Amino acid sequence: MAQIRLRSRDWFGKNDRWGLAHRAWLRAEGFSSRDFQDKPVIGIANSWSELNNCNAHLRQLAEAVKRGVWAAGGFPLEFPTISLGEMLMKPTTMLYRNLMAMDVEECIRAYPLDGVVLLCGCDKTTPAQLMGAASADVPAIMVPGGPMLGGMWRGREIGSGTDLRRYWDEVRAGRLGEEEFCEIEGCVSRSAGHCTVMGTASTMAAMAEALGMTLPGAADVPAVDARRKALAEESGARVVEMAREDLRPSRVMAREAFENAIRVLMSIGGSTNAIVHLVAIAARLGIALPLARFDEISRATPLIADIKPSGKFLMEDLFNAGGLAAVIKELLPLLHASAGTVTGKPLGENVVRAACYNREVIRPLGQPLGPEGGTAVLKGNLAPAGAVVKQSAASPQLLKHRGRAVVFENNQDLLARFDDPNLPVDESSVLVLKNAGPKGAPGMPEWGHLPIPTKLLKAGVKDVVRLSDARISGTSFGTLIVHVAPEAAVGGPLAIVRDGDEIELDVAARRLELLVSDGEIKKRLASWRPPKPHYTRGYGRMFLDHILQADEGCDFDFLRGREPREESEPLRRFPNPSV
Numbered sequence: 305m306a307q308i309r310l311r312s313r314d315w316f317g318k319n320d321r322w323g324l325a326h327r328a329w330l331r332a333e334g335f336s337s338r339d340f341q342d343k344p345v346i347g348i349a350n351s352w353s354e355l356n357n358c359n360a361h362l363r364q365l366a367e368a369v370k371r372g373v374w375a376a377g378g379f380p381l382e383f384p385t386i387s388l389g390e391m392l393m394k395p396t397t398m399l400y401r402n403l404m405a406m407d408v409e410e411c412i413r414a415y416p417l418d419g420v421v422l423l424c425g426c427d428k429t430t431p432a433q434l435m436g437a438a439s440a441d442v443p444a445i446m447v448p449g450g451p452m453l454g455g456m457w458r459g460r461e462i463g464s465g466t467d468l469r470r471y472w473d474e475v476r477a478g479r480l481g482e483e484e485f486c487e488i489e490g491c492v493s494r495s496a497g498h499c500t501v502m503g504t505a506s507t508m509a510a511m512a513e514a515l516g517m518t519l520p521g522a523a524d525v526p527a528v529d530a531r532r533k534a535l536a537e538e539s540g541a542r543v544v545e546m547a548r549e550d551l552r553p554s555r556v557m558a559r560e561a562f563e564n565a566i567r568v569l570m571s572i573g574g575s576t577n578a579i580v581h582l583v584a585i586a587a588r589l590g591i592a593l594p595l596a597r598f599d600e601i602s603r604a605t606p607l608i609a610d611i612k613p614s615g616k617f618l619m620e621d622l623f624n625a626g627g628l629a630a631v632i633k634e635l636l637p638l639l640h641a642s643a644g645t646v647t648g649k650p651l652g653e654n655v656v657r658a659a660c661y662n663r664e665v666i667r668p669l670g671q672p673l674g675p676e677g678g679t680a681v682l683k684g685n686l687a688p689a690g691a692v693v694k695q696s697a698a699s700p701q702l703l704k705h706r707g708r709a710v711v712f713e714n715n716q717d718l719l720a721r722f723d724d725p726n727l728p729v730d731e732s733s734v735l736v737l738k739n740a741g742p743k744g745a746p747g748m749p750e751w752g753h754l755p756i757p758t759k760l761l762k763a764g765v766k767d768v769v770r771l772s773d774a775r776i777s778g779t780s781f782g783t784l785i786v787h788v789a790p791e792a793a794v795g796g797p798l799a800i801v802r803d804g805d806e807i808e809l810d811v812a813a814r815r816l817e818l819l820v821s822d823g824e825i826k827k828r829l830a831s832w833r834p835p836k837p838h839y840t841r842g843y844g845r846m847f848l849d850h851i852l853q854a855d856e857g858c859d860f861d862f863l864r865g866r867e868p869r870e871e872s873e874p875l876r877r878f879p880n881p882s883v
């Protein structure tokens with residue numbers, strides 16, 4: 305193989321004033337001249353933060369990565385990026401996913417890195433890093449942080465988010481005391497690591513592995529398991545080789561890799577958020593992933609992993625059953641087994657030794673939990689550019705439904721009225737939330753899991769059809785139609801739905817219709833006026849000016865595509881005049 309010229313040599317390999325300066329300033333950290341001798345420089349992009357419990361252990365993982373890099377003859381340098389903590393960040397981490405992607409991309413490009421290890425965990429940190437790495441296109445490997453220990457309360461397993469929602473509904477219905485609910489607070493999140501169900505973080509870690517961007521097994525080893533550190537060390541060693549092989553994200557994440565990821569997404573009942581993220585990552589590489597393709601693959605992919613919220617088990621059970629590698633092995637007849645990965649081997653070869661140890665958790669392809677994938681894509685006059693529903697976590701009897709709309713103009717309206725005993729709602733109603741999309745909310749928060757009105761809960765109703773231009777958490781369950789595009793705030797038909805309008809849902813036929821005449825829809829749209837923008841300055845303003853719709857991945861319009869590196873470009877652009 306031809307010897308690759310390392311990018312870092314432009315900084316450290318020259319015997320001129322700039323070469324001396326670059327080495328000298330870094331030697332301030334105590335490195336010796338030996339470290340500059342033609343070793344690949346490996347950046348460790350660390351999204352550790354005490355404001356993000358899911359990523360709170362990533363410093364220890366970074367140390368393990370460094371061991372691997374040093375052992376393989378590389379030179380590791382850890383750097384921080386912003387971190388997006390799903391629980392604490394308001395109004396939503398999705399408002400900042402693209403900002404983090406820009407941070408990652410620009411750091412990789414601006415610094416003397418020959419390879420990069422991406423340390424992620426919580427929901428948006430994974431797609432943001434993949435988007436940034438795809439655009440920078442320097443050899444990269446991902447090490448997700450892994451799921452936290454499974455929650456346990458009074459001998460019962462509690463899945464993050466999923467069961468918390470269930471118990472909260474029990475409190476509201478008067479069937480569970482507040483004291484018991486407070487007890488759950490101390491039992492649900494038992495360690496660092498991401499949520500324990502097939503929420504967005506678990507799904508995105510699975511997507512990274514299915515895309516070929518991690519070592520096999522990276523998606524599900526528990527966060528605090530010793531094997532997670534061993535995997536980080538192995539990843540550090542591997543990226544040194546990748547730097548020498550010039551194995552870049554654009555060579556790994558090809559169209560076949562995305563189709564594999566979609567197939568895996570559907571087979572595990574993964575988060576609907578993954579659709580938005582995969583579309584955005586692919587677009588960075590010039591690959592179009594229309595929603596129709598997700599639906600085609602979903603229709604031809606059986607659901608085989610029985611994980612909450614679609615099923616009954618937790619991520620740790622998936623790990624003990626053989627992990628995502630065993631799922632991939634089961635799916636191989638449906639996958640592009642020859643797709644490349646960061647190991648340098650095809651995906652099919654990576655899972656040769658994988659095995660399933662629990663057929664309740666990972667079903668055989670011939671005996672699936674359901675004949676189709678977890679998510680269906682809907683179209684109709686209410687969602688001309690599409691909407692999605694996680695059918696595997698919905699109520700089967702509601703997948704074909706006709707009901708009258710109960711409309712909430714925005715989230716404040718919803719919060720003010722869902723508890724009202726006089727709300728004109730019954731179990732056949734369709735709850736509609738507007739102005740919760742990318743521009744309308746803004747940031748498309750996970751408000752699509754509209755609470756069931758208290759009067760229905762007290763009557764024993766557990767689910768109704770709910771419809772919005774928002775997203776839902778990957779931990780959500782129920783008949784939730786989300787990602788309606790175009791969103792209400794840009795004048796999508798959702799904007800003109802009124803109380804009492806009839807709405808028809810037919811998931812099998814992939815239809816979502818407002819049963820109002822075309823003429824009436826036209827008339828209402830003609831008198832519609834856009835809401836006032838939420839921001840007039842700063843990052844928020846930039847977000848509103850450039851954000852794309854859900855079916856386009858919610859990236860900024862100017863971030864699609866990539867900028868392949870040029871060896872001497874960094875020094876041309878940044879002549880470092882202060883030295």
Ligand code: FES
Binds near residue numbers: 391505
């Ligand atoms: Fe971070 Fe759920 S809150 S993964």
